[in-house]
Amino acid sequence: MPKRKGPWLVSLGLLLMVGPAFAGASECALSNLSGEGDLHSFLSRRAVEVIKLAAKGDQKLSALIDPSASFDLGSGDVGRPLGIGVDGARALAHEMNADTYRFVGWDAMSMPVDPCSRQKVEVEFIYSPGKQVSIVEFTFEAGRVVSAKGWMRSFETGGL
DSSP states (O other), rough: OOOOOOOOHHHHHHHHHHHHHHHTTTOSSSSOOOBHHHHHHHHHHHHHHHHHHHHHHHHGGTTTTTEEEEEEEEEEBOOOOOEHHHHHHHHHHHHHHHHHEEEEOOSOOBBOTTSSOOOOEEEEEEEETTTTTEEEEEETTTTTEEEEEEEEEEEOOOOO
8 A cells, every 4th residue: 555645745845836936026136235335325215216106106116115014103292103015105105295305325334235134224204394304214125115114303494
């Protein structure tokens, strides 16, 4: 009588067939960015692009955001979760209503870095008429936003 192959063998076979399909989803296309300075600039610009696309309702947004990404924007003494995925990004863009942005450059020595690992950048989004700035920390994995958490504050400017 032949030996019965266990269900684990069938599971292993399925994993070997389907596994490569899942591997493609987490690939990182940032391998050409190996220095901290270049990566910081790229991801800061990508954060700005995410907010621009979200404000316009552009369908390209979903390629830049993990479906489970969380978006929060606090104000005063209250933190506010805004949503998950593309809807969360759109809510963040709507709440900030930014007309300009600002981020600082990488002015230190640029050391090698794994561009596909978890990275964080901070970008300021400014709503000039209301004199409000939203300082948002974006977290990326493999170049996609996995979270964006910020705080909206008032500001004053003037000449010297």
